[in-house]
Amino acid sequence: MSTSQDISDREEGLAFQPKFDASGLVTCVATDAASGDVLMVAHMNEEALRKTIASGEAWYFSRSRDALWRKGETSGQTQRVVEMRMDCDQDAVWIRVEQQGAACHTGRRSCFYRAVTGSNGDTRLSFVDAERLFDPTKVYRK
Amino acid sequence: MSTSQDISDREEGLAFQPKFDASGLVTCVATDAASGDVLMVAHMNEEALRKTIASGEAWYFSRSRDALWRKGETSGQTQRVVEMRMDCDQDAVWIRVEQQGAACHTGRRSCFYRAVTGSNGDTRLSFVDAERLFDPTKVYRK
Numbered sequence: 001m002s003t004s005q006d007i008s009d010r011e012e013g014l015a016f017q018p019k020f021d022a023s024g025l026v027t028c029v030a031t032d033a034a035s036g037d038v039l040m041v042a043h044m045n046e047e048a049l050r051k052t053i054a055s056g057e058a059w060y061f062s063r064s065r066d067a068l069w070r071k072g073e074t075s076g077q078t079q080r081v082v083e084m085r086m087d088c089d090q091d092a093v094w095i096r097v098e099q100q101g102a103a104c105h106t107g108r109r110s111c112f113y114r115a116v117t118g119s120n121g122d123t124r125l126s127f128v129d130a131e132r133l134f135d136p137t138k139v140y141r142k
Numbered sequence: 143m144s145t146s147q148d149i150s151d152r153e154e155g156l157a158f159q160p161k162f163d164a165s166g167l168v169t170c171v172a173t174d175a176a177s178g179d180v181l182m183v184a185h186m187n188e189e190a191l192r193k194t195i196a197s198g199e200a201w202y203f204s205r206s207r208d209a210l211w212r213k214g215e216t217s218g219q220t221q222r223v224v225e226m227r228m229d230c231d232q233d234a235v236w237i238r239v240e241q242q243g244a245a246c247h248t249g250r251r252s253c254f255y256r257a258v259t260g261s262n263g264d265t266r267l268s269f270v271d272a273e274r275l276f277d278p279t280k281v282y283r284k
Contacts, residue, residue, distance in 0.1 A: 011248055016258060016265040029171050029180055036178020038171055038227075041234040053258065053265055085180075085254035086267055088246055092183040094254045104230055106153055112227035112236045116158060116195065123158040123195055125228055 011088050018049060019091040025061060026091050030103065032110075033082040033096040037129075039103035040111045044093065056081050058097060075139045077101040105140070107132035153230050160191060161233040167203060168233050172245065174252075175224040175238040179271075181245035182253045186235065198223050200239060217281045219243040247282070249274035 010017060018026050025043040032039055044052065045061040047068055052059045058071040058079035072078030079097040086093055104111040113130040116123060152159060160168050167185040174181055186194065187203040189210055194201045200213040200221035214220030221239035228235055246253040255272040258265060 014256070014267045014269075016260070016267055027169060027183055029183060031173070031178070031180060036173070038173060038180075038236045041169055041171060041229060041236075050263075053260055084258040085270070086256050086258050087183060087253040088248055088250075088255070092253075093258070094180045094183075106230055108230075111229040111234075113230070114156070114228050116226040116228050116235070118158070118195055121192075125156045125158055127156075128227070 007089075010090050016086070017090055018046070018086070018093075019089060020046065021091065023063070025063070026093055028058075028060065029092065029094045030058060030079060030097050030099075031094065033098055037110055038112055039079075039097070039099055039109070049093070052081060052095070053084065058095060071103075072100060075101075075105070075134070077103065077134075079103070102133040105136060107134045107136045107139070109133060149231075152232050158228070159232055160188070160228070160235075161231060162188065163233065165205070167205070168235055170200075170202065171234065171236045172200060172221060172239050172241075173236065175240055179252055180254055181221075181239070181241055181251070191235070194223060194237070195226065200237060213245075214242060217243075217247075217276070219245065219276075221245070244275040247278060249276045249278045249281070251275060 020026060024045045028042050028044045030039045042060045048059040048061045058081055060069050062069045078100045081095050081097055083096045084093055102109050108130055114125040115128045118124050162168060166187045170184050170186045172181045184202045190201040190203045200223055202211050204211045220242045224238045226235055226237050244251050250272055256267040257270045260266050
């Protein structure tokens with residue numbers, strides 16, 4: 001159980017003590033260092049965090065593939081980390097990156113290529129900034 | 143089990159079909175509409191999403207308090223939503239907001255008030271943009 005001293009240390013201290021969830025992960029938000037746009041939301045385990053810090057390139061942990069993953073290792077669409085920040089309770093990191101090409105596996109620059117609009121229960125999506133920079137059927141084929 | 147048709151619909155379609163996790167939540171990233179800075183990472187359940195879309199003000203679901211929460215209901219530090227976007231697999235939303243005052247419960251503008259630096263296993267945090275806009279002991283006292 002966390003005491004208030006633990007919480008104060010984690011929030012106000014300068015020790016790097018990521019708070020991993022039950023699966024051993026923290027949430028990572030990657031934004032475009034140039035535009036400020038959110039490119040993707042993903043997860044890092046201890047090893048992904050360590051490799052990202054050591055290499056200056058983004059590494060993640062894929063929950064669906066249950067595997068460590070260097071961003072761009074298949075697609076070539078790497079992320080160079082310009083700055084990494086930790087949030088108040090140390091369960092989320094924000095990286096500002098220089099994105100090579102497209103961050104999204106669908107070929108778009110950002111995973112957030114649809115806006116949410118609606119009212120009165122009629123909520124819909126609409127494409128925005130949704131042009132593809134690569135063809136995923138070509139990049140990811142075996 | 144998801145078929146490739148389900149995945150294609152969710153990623154390429156315009157139907158709003160958030161993919162909630164086992165706790166009924168999606169991840170939400172809030173960025174400052176003016177500066178592009180990430181202000182916070184939090185969660186929304188179906189009701190929080192619905193109320194956010196209907197009201198244009200950010201609502202979240204607090205995992206620690208197990209309760210729906212209108213951002214700023216205690217502190218007055220509300221968030222007006224300028225745009226909401228959904229990510230490729232619909233398990234994360236990005237909102238660009240006009241933040242009233244400070245987003246973080248510690249009184250800072252953003253929860254990400256510490257940079258991560260280090261190499262060779264000596265990883266440390268350092269304060270950046272960490273000035274307090276309010277005193278949390280005054281704002282949150284009973």
